[in-house]
Amino acid sequence: MTIQQAAPQAPRSIRLNPNDNVAIVVNSGGLPAGAVLENDLVLIDHVPQAHKVTLQDVPEGGEVVRYGEVIGYALKALPRGSWVNELLLELPTPPELASLPLATKVPADLPPLEGYTFEGYRNADGSVGTRNVLGISTSVHCVAGVVDHAVRIIKERLLPKYPNVDDVVGLNHLYGCGVAINAPEAVVPIRTLQNLAKNPNFGGEILVVGLGCEKLRPETLMPELPSDQAMKNIMSLQDEGFTGFQQMIDRILQMAEERLEQLNRRQRETVPASELVVGLQCGGSDAFSGVTANPALGHAADLIVRAGGTVMFSEVTEVRDAVHLLTPRCIDEETGRAMLREMKWYDDYLAQGRTDRSANPSPGNKKGGLSNIVEKALGSIAKSGNSKISQVLAPGERATKKGLIFAATPASDFVCGTQQLASGMTLQVFTTGRGTPYGLAAAPVIKVATRTDLAKRWHDLMDFDAGPVATGEATIEEVGQQLFELILDVASGRKKPWSDVWGIHNALAVFNPAPVT
Template identity: 60%
Template sequence: MQNATRAPLFITMHPGDNVAIVANDGGLLPGTVFPSGLALRERVPQGHKVALTDIAEGGVVRRYNVPIGYALNSIAAGSWVHERLLKMPEARGLDKLPIATLKRDPLPPLEGYTFEGFRNPDGSVGTRNILAITQTVQCVAGVTDFAVQRIKAELLPNYPNVDDVVALEHGYGCGVAIDAPDAVVPIRTLRNISLNPNFGGEVMVVSLGCEKLQPERLMPPGTIALIDERNADNKLDVVCLQDDAHVGFMSMVESILRQAEQHLKRLDARRRETVPASELVVGVQCGGSDAFSGVTANPAVGYCSDLLVRAGASVMFSETTEVRDGIDQLTARATTPEVAAAMIREMAWYDAYLQRGSVDRSANTTPGNKQGGLSNIVEKAMGSIV
């Protein structure tokens, strides 16, 4: 229900914008007049856009001072502006991007900042001390999940320096074209997740035995620094559920528990130490996006990221789909042409990937994004980058 005692409000991101988003909980009704004198012609849901001026057919709809669409028909001031009224801009050509053109004075470094972390055998530093159980295939998820619950209940209380036990589940590993050129991407992703610094180099794998993604393919010899120090045979720690020794569900679970306890003992012996902020690596991701994400959370995370970088830390953000429609913003900010070229190379791969799958950028946004006021991937991208 609309709060009649609260003044109608909209949020404009840039003086050059010709749309704004309605801030009031529950949205606003037709006839509502904003303090600026703008009157709504129709109900506009919370987070959705209202036209601040008349926009002619074919005219640019601008938010973040960036074109997020073109009006399919004329739009009167005070109207609700949504995806059905807009033509999405074409993706920027990768050969016509600004390269390292936006030069800003570097911010002064923040000296002397440290954190208490766990130093790993490969030199990385984690902020937590977690046992992660990697899976080669989705078929082992049920057994592994059951085992993890028992580990938490029966073993973890005995190892107070270990923060948690998690199963790294996924839907990959079998029934896939494991030798396809793009298969390197999910395999590399699963491998690198297993090597997250918060897992302490203690890689434990649960395998079914008959899957396409065999443990040796997921973790080739030499992948994990700690293995070479632990055993001369360089063998990965694998529990294979199809081993002859397993005579049923519970024997599989018991094998997982036995192996897990060996890792828990080593993890429990670790202690935090003071390390410089430059050892910190933080990953950020925009999820559950709506029109407010680019107003509230994302700018706040961006500001915090700047502080971390000034202290020497590294910050990474994901979502290639959003980077693609904001690539011109990023290549312009690149510190060197080489950095811009690396980003363009990744975007070219993504374009080719979409083309092979006969899909386009309209696959993003999601229904939830649209319900939250986002009209298309361009607007979503600007909210995560600008």
């Protein structure tokens, strides 16, 4: 990556790869026509911040190259110094899955990183949480209002009695009834709900509130328990023993308090960084995402893997157009084929909905300089760092290996967060260039700004500024190391992300590709 450095107000640009024929503008507010960049490059147009400028003449139909990869074909001739945006590019075809190399460039293991620890909650099954939370699962959305009412009372009356418990969270969702429960793809939402309840941050204490007539039987959420034991964790509103709403609430409170007493016995203890399970996500991305925040997060991800921990990256549509750079990194051909399986599954899923990958990116992404899904994907996969890919998960599956994992999810922030929780994520790092107040109640979310402009303007929403990479004030490795250390602090409860300070938490959004009846 070549960064032009100059005085603070002087024109600055970033070229990522020597083969690139475009660079992005660094300056806040962009640069006007006539501005002079390095190599006496004179801008023909006004170019907004983070948007691309041609470094050489590009003929009509010619390749536009960023990250050393073709991100599109010029729809008209673009002289040197032209602004390049989404209206001027033809989208390339995606990589042909059948021809991709598998496990041909598996990265060698980097030296182990020893001596790093955090303060976590160790569970009976050996997993470690970063929070101590009472989770109340629901088997159907019909009971969500009742659970929300009960959660408010638990927080007000019961939680103060149990100082070692961080929070109580209702695991509400839109699934459970009015659905084709036996459809093949119903396996996705069902296993997601089953694995959500197993998240290490909930400490193994299971409480399920159901209605009584739903298709998704509450005991289905606890398939590993014998039916008689499972029923001890279930409260059904249609139970004829209840007379009136207040009796229902009283029973939920009683069952909640029994579990709060157990959770209150949990104490943070020093554990090795190998117990981390960190989810990586980006949202409200811009063209700086693949320059600053995502590469720095990729370096932090490599450090976690070197420490023996687990890192999962996701978002199929934001991987699909760069998958040819990932399949060679899979630990073996079987893992590579699993990645191709998830790409193909999602291609078919989009086709059934009569749409394709061009539905991504969003208008905000384009305003932030991302012209199309190819450019977005190339920046998105920078989060994965340089480690080998040890496992591929279908949506809602739980991780069974350590190292770098691809956990297939939609790109939607809310759905991806929910699915990563089901896969066992206990802390998430979320990069953004446009800004978002996104947060999760079940796991801390560290939000990383791609630009210092955003970090300053949203000073009480952004947790970390990766902008110094763009200005040359810090290297990717330096910023990645700082982010790694912040992850350990947040996992230990020593620092609290802004979304938790304000209590800003998004609802769960379980991915349901099966029919709704």
